[in-house]
Amino acid sequence: MSIREETVASRFNGWLRRYSPPRYLAGKDEAMQAEANDMLRTILRYAPGDGYEGWLEDMLGRLAEGMTTRTWPAPGELAKACKAASAARQSRQHADGGGDEQAVNMLAQWFAKFGDEMPGMGSASRTAALIGRGVFENEREARFKGFTLGPDQERRAHEQPMGREEREHHDRVMEKLTAIRREREQAIEGGSPHQRSSGSGSEDWRAA
Structure with a gap:
């Protein structure tokens, strides 16, 4: 399941637990x-790709207002609420x-001029x-440039390959990190110039 489907399913299941299944389903x-x-x-068929959290809350509110019993909604009631929210x-x-x-x-003009997302927009x-x-x-690429993404967009970005600039x-x-690691390894193996100088001075003092 996608993040969208998991989010909608979790919220709807929580809402549905507040109501009782129809009697004809008892024991089945x-x-x-x-x-x-x-x-x-049905809900996923109507729920938008982005902004589905707000849509779902609106739909569930409309559905609850239109229900006359504490049992699960009928298919027609659910479809009506979904259409109204949409x-x-x-x-x-x-x-x-x-x-x-x-x-x-x-946003497009700001990005062309400054190369990032316009603050607050x-x-x-x-x-x-x-x-x-x-x-x-x-x-x-949008994420690499620092632009806002929704959950589904984040998932798609994670699955997409790096672009040339990001690569x-x-x-x-990685080159900088490798250089830093090599410098540290060399310092550990041979000691820093300061350490070598201090060591030579100590040996000369003892020899004198």
């Missing part, structure tokens, strides 16, 4: 599990679309928009 463990799995699949999310995105587009433009959705524009090749940076760091 396999059927009860199948029913719960079906509900989770519609509300789309409305918010549409209302904020102009402002967010401007924010993405500002980062978000997973804006990073996704920058990737869509071709500012970054993928999530891995060169990695190689430079």
